[in-house]
Amino acid sequence: xxxxxxxxxxxxxxxxGAAGIAKKNARAIILGGCSLAAVAxxxxxxxxxxxxxxxxxxxxxxxDRVTRYGSYDELLEDASVDAVYVPLPTSLHLEWVLKCxxxxxxxxxxxxxxxxxxxxETMASAAQTAxxxxxxxxxxxxxxxxxxxxxxxxxxxxxxxxxxxxxxxFSFSGGKEFFASNIRAxxxxxxxxxxxxxxxxxxxxxxxxxxxxxxxxxxRCRCGAQTADGVPxxxxxxxxxxxxxxxPGSAVTSPSxxxxxxxxxxxxxxxxxxxxxxxxxxxxxxxxxxxxGSSGKTLTIPDFVISKSSSPGxxxxxxxxxxxxxxxxxYDCRVVESEETVQAGFCVQEAKMFERxxxxxxxxxxxxxxxxxxxxxxxHSHVAxxxxxxxxxxxxxxxxxxxxxxxxxxxxxxxxxxGVTPGxxxxxxxxxxxxxxxxxxxxxxxxxxxxxxxxxSAKKGGVTVPLGPRASWMDARKGEKEE
Amino acid sequence: xxxxxxxxxxxxxxxxGAAGIAKKNARAIILGGCSLAAVAxxxxxxxxxxxxxxxxxxxxxxxDRVTRYGSYDELLEDASVDAVYVPLPTSLHLEWVLKCxxxxxxxxxxxxxxxxxxxxETMASAAQTAxxxxxxxxxxxxxxxxxxxxxxxxxxxxxxxxxxxxxxxFSFSGGKEFFASNIRAxxxxxxxxxxxxxxxxxxxxxxxxxxxxxxxxxxRCRCGAQTADGVPxxxxxxxxxxxxxxxPGSAVTSPSxxxxxxxxxxxxxxxxxxxxxxxxxxxxxxxxxxxxGSSGKTLTIPDFVISKSSSPGxxxxxxxxxxxxxxxxxYDCRVVESEETVQAGFCVQEAKMFERxxxxxxxxxxxxxxxxxxxxxxxHSHVAxxxxxxxxxxxxxxxxxxxxxxxxxxxxxxxxxxGVTPGxxxxxxxxxxxxxxxxxxxxxxxxxxxxxxxxxSAKKGGVTVPLGPRASWMDARKGEKEE
Numbered sequence: 001x002x003x004x005x006x007x008x009x010x011x012x013x014x015x016x017g018a019a020g021i022a023k024k025n026a027r028a029i030i031l032g033g034c035s036l037a038a039v040a041x042x043x044x045x046x047x048x049x050x051x052x053x054x055x056x057x058x059x060x061x062x063x064d065r066v067t068r069y070g071s072y073d074e075l076l077e078d079a080s081v082d083a084v085y086v087p088l089p090t091s092l093h094l095e096w097v098l099k100c101x102x103x104x105x106x107x108x109x110x111x112x113x114x115x116x117x118x119x120x121e122t123m124a125s126a127a128q129t130a131x132x133x134x135x136x137x138x139x140x141x142x143x144x145x146x147x148x149x150x151x152x153x154x155x156x157x158x159x160x161x162x163x164x165x166x167x168x169x170f171s172f173s174g175g176k177e178f179f180a181s182n183i184r185a186x187x188x189x190x191x192x193x194x195x196x197x198x199x200x201x202x203x204x205x206x207x208x209x210x211x212x213x214x215x216x217x218x219x220r221c222r223c224g225a226q227t228a229d230g231v232p233x234x235x236x237x238x239x240x241x242x243x244x245x246x247x248p249g250s251a252v253t254s255p256s257x258x259x260x261x262x263x264x265x266x267x268x269x270x271x272x273x274x275x276x277x278x279x280x281x282x283x284x285x286x287x288x289x290x291x292x293g294s295s296g297k298t299l300t301i302p303d304f305v306i307s308k309s310s311s312p313g314x315x316x317x318x319x320x321x322x323x324x325x326x327x328x329x330x331y332d333c334r335v336v337e338s339e340e341t342v343q344a345g346f347c348v349q350e351a352k353m354f355e356r357x358x359x360x361x362x363x364x365x366x367x368x369x370x371x372x373x374x375x376x377x378x379x380h381s382h383v384a385x386x387x388x389x390x391x392x393x394x395x396x397x398x399x400x401x402x403x404x405x406x407x408x409x410x411x412x413x414x415x416x417x418x419g420v421t422p423g424x425x426x427x428x429x430x431x432x433x434x435x436x437x438x439x440x441x442x443x444x445x446x447x448x449x450x451x452x453x454x455x456x457s458a459k460k461g462g463v464t465v466p467l468g469p470r471a472s473w474m475d476a477r478k479g480e481k482e483e
Numbered sequence: 484x485x486x487x488x489x490x491x492x493x494x495x496x497x498x499x500g501a502a503g504i505a506k507k508n509a510r511a512i513i514l515g516g517c518s519l520a521a522v523a524x525x526x527x528x529x530x531x532x533x534x535x536x537x538x539x540x541x542x543x544x545x546x547d548r549v550t551r552y553g554s555y556d557e558l559l560e561d562a563s564v565d566a567v568y569v570p571l572p573t574s575l576h577l578e579w580v581l582k583c584x585x586x587x588x589x590x591x592x593x594x595x596x597x598x599x600x601x602x603x604e605t606m607a608s609a610a611q612t613a614x615x616x617x618x619x620x621x622x623x624x625x626x627x628x629x630x631x632x633x634x635x636x637x638x639x640x641x642x643x644x645x646x647x648x649x650x651x652x653f654s655f656s657g658g659k660e661f662f663a664s665n666i667r668a669x670x671x672x673x674x675x676x677x678x679x680x681x682x683x684x685x686x687x688x689x690x691x692x693x694x695x696x697x698x699x700x701x702x703r704c705r706c707g708a709q710t711a712d713g714v715p716x717x718x719x720x721x722x723x724x725x726x727x728x729x730x731p732g733s734a735v736t737s738p739s740x741x742x743x744x745x746x747x748x749x750x751x752x753x754x755x756x757x758x759x760x761x762x763x764x765x766x767x768x769x770x771x772x773x774x775x776g777s778s779g780k781t782l783t784i785p786d787f788v789i790s791k792s793s794s795p796g797x798x799x800x801x802x803x804x805x806x807x808x809x810x811x812x813x814y815d816c817r818v819v820e821s822e823e824t825v826q827a828g829f830c831v832q833e834a835k836m837f838e839r840x841x842x843x844x845x846x847x848x849x850x851x852x853x854x855x856x857x858x859x860x861x862x863h864s865h866v867a868x869x870x871x872x873x874x875x876x877x878x879x880x881x882x883x884x885x886x887x888x889x890x891x892x893x894x895x896x897x898x899x900x901x902g903v904t905p906g907x908x909x910x911x912x913x914x915x916x917x918x919x920x921x922x923x924x925x926x927x928x929x930x931x932x933x934x935x936x937x938x939x940s941a942k943k944g945g946v947t948v949p950l951g952p953r954a955s956w957m958d959a960r961k962g963e964k965e966e
Binding site for chain 1: 496552558614647648652654655656657658659662705707708710716717719751752753754755757759761763765766768771773775776779780783803805820939945947951
């Protein structure tokens with residue numbers, strides 16, 4: 001397959017806003033087999049100085065080939081730029097993403113995507129109409145480990161049962177400088193505060209665990225601390241999903257009133273499906289998630305956001321197993337359980353993110369703007385109904401050649417062709433879903449919908465807030481209108 | 484020191500009710516250097532059959548020396564019994580504990596202690612008046628590891644800062660038989676359900692972490708599932724403490740309304756002090772706790788309730804460290820942190836529990852019923868004010884000789900004399916506190932007060948429920964009346 005990019009080359013990416021996080025992602029753009037084409041800041045001095053700091057270690061003498069712009073508009077006028085990475089403050093997202101789309105640029109957007117769901121719906125709709133890719137910057141989505149975890153949770157050979165509960169904590173301790181100047185704790189920059197910045201990841205991993213095709217029914221969120229002007233700095237929340245097959249309006253839809261337990265097979269009550277998360281700028285750095293299943297297993301990822309596999313050594317997760325009945329301890333007071341630590345391989349998730357982004361752009365270029373891939377159905381009840389060979393292009397297709405740096409670092413792609421990975425494992429439903437360009441705005445919209453309701457619940461003192469009817473974009477298919 | 488027990492022998496313990504948990508604790512009584520004197524059930528057949536199953540592997544030909552009774556009253560009339568272990572259903576606790584006390588028996592009471600706080604206040608007051616020990620059956624309190632963790636959190640050389648947040652999950656998956664017959668999910672046996680059975684431990688470890696001398700101001704609890712007659716089967720809750728030095732009525736006392744963050748030193752906002760717990764009969768077996776500190780550290784115990792150290796191998800906890808400012812990841816996307824796994828030694832916590840119980844009884848016998856030890860003050864702000872030499876008798880005093888079985892299994896006691904352990908470490912404040920008989924009813928009362936308010940909050944749909952003014956028994960000292 002010939003590269004659809006200009007001159008048969010790499011996907012050329014521009015960075016809109018010389019933010020701190022862009023330093024990490026400038027490296028990831030290059031490792032991911034893309035070309036860093038241009039950097040824009042609000043002044044030429046700023047973009048020059050950013051480039052002089054960041055580029056030489058990455059590009060050496062090639063650094064000068066990266067164009068520096070003194071305004072965002074100039075970068076968007078650059079016809080050699082295929083796509084734009086947008087790490088601007090959230091309050092600027094709507095304006096600049098729409099401008100990117102207007103200028104025909106694909107967009108990789110830092111989270112939180114928008115100040116509110118309606119803004120993101122506007123962006124997603126504009127991108128769809130223009131046939132452009134819109135993906136958010138949740139890098140852990142692209143770690144090979146997540147595909148491995150997906151297979152463990154609901155692959156063909158899974159013994160996990162269905163996911164019953166997700167507990168997660170993501171926090172760091174913002175120092176004096178952070179609270180004095182960082183946009184993430186500022187009303188004008190990012191009024192969703194820790195909910196948008198950290199809760200976004202917690203909600204995303206919860207949606208992953210319960211299934212991206214599923215719509216939660218309500219949230220409860222308590223704000224533990226906020227700035228004087230109301231930006232959340234510490235928040236804990238619970239998000240509730242229906243059990244499969246249950247209709248809205250059944251007893252379980254009112255979790256806060258302590259509904260009577262539904263009884264499943266064998267007279268055993270069923271637990272509510274709940275994501276419980278804590279996100280905070282006021283606690284030590286933590287980034288763990290624990291996923292409970294219905295067959296006595298728990299799966300834990302100690303570092304789900306910023307994988308330590310970026311250091312030498314493989315990314316891991318652990319799986320504990322108990323029986324669903326029988327003693328927890330034997331007669332000698334020994335705990336009866338088995339624990340397995342799974343090595344999920346080495347992966348630079350940020351590089352994988354840009355690699356996939358470029359691949360989706362290539363797909364859009366090759367198949368046209370209206371092309372929709374398969375829907376992101378992968379909950380266990382639907383496993384049998386989705387053909388595994390129905391994926392979009394594999395992760396590496398559309399990229400004529402990886403950069404030497406990327407291939408040396410990333411090794412072989414984990415995704416082969418024909419729905420089977422080189423290792424012989426069947427492609428996971430997650431991999432299928434992620435190969436479809438429409439998957440990405442959809443998971444962003446779902447995340448934003450939940451963040452919004454969490455913020456609303458927190459403002460109302462922690463009351464239960466319903467999500468309302470399932471959004472139409474959850475089920476949009478090829479050829480359907482989204483609104 | 485001569486044994487204060489009858490004939491200079493061991494503490495003679497009777498078991499009231501031939502429950503399943505009593506099997507484990509019959510063994511612990513013997514390992515703990517006590518004598519299993521008698522077992523009572525509601526019929527002689529039941530106690531006979533229980534003894535025939537449980538005793539021979541423990542006592543061999545000595546099994547016949549254990550008296551079997553066909554009623555609880557008969558056991559209480561047995562003058563050779565010093566103390567009683569009560570694993571009866573919670574609904575029977577008030578009646579039988581008062582009868583035990585009336586008959587002059589010290590009591591080790593399974594949790595939850597009571598149906599409601601006022602019942603436990605009645606029991607504690609009666610025990611105090613009679614000069615008897617009342618201790619609950621939370622075995623993890625007696626694991627050497629907890630003293631080690633206490634030292635890490637607030638010992639003389641601690642770098643943990645103050646505890647800012649505790650997150651814990653304790654659950655197991657009750658099978659068909661459990662829900663059909665177990666008293667722990669029954670309105671008549673244990674109407675507090677998972678809150679009393681599992682939440683008791685979660686609340687206890689939270690009180691331990693924040694300091695047993697501190698009074699929380701409010702709780703929020705959501706019941707995720709309950710039986711048709713309202714017994715909680717799944718619950719999540721948050722318990723809030725004041726930051727030290729803050730008065731009730733300040734902004735932070737209304738966590739649910741999203742109070743403005745208090746600003747500590749250096750312009751950095753302060754987080755709310757919160758215990759977040761999940762307890763459930765409807766999820767896989769989990770028993771972890773994570774404690775966050777103000778200096779960038781987190782301490783995690785993977786098995787805080789039923790220590791795996793009961794299997795060969797040492798009990799562990801882990802300590803992660805980050806700076807409170809500076810980058811979380813370095814330029815190469817590597818996570819900047821250190822993690823240390825601490826080996827806390829081998830310990831049979833159930834045996835230690837009975838060893839300490841007997842030691843406290845010996846103390847009461849030696850120093851009289853009105854004797855009060857030092858108050859259980861051990862929060863970090865008070866470290867300097869409590870003399871470390873002021874402990875009650877050391878854990879092993881009053882026990883003239885360990886049984887051969889116990890000494891072979893338990894090894895040397897971790898607690899020496901004079902406030903310094905054999906290993907040379909200073910006695911922790913926790914050890915000091917635990918040597919005082921009045922410590923034990925106090926921590927039970929504190930736990931019960933929080934459980935009660937959690938149940939109330941759950942019934943009210945998860946609203947924030949205040950704990951009210953600090954209870955007078957929190958500060959009772961020698962010679963003071965409790966009520």
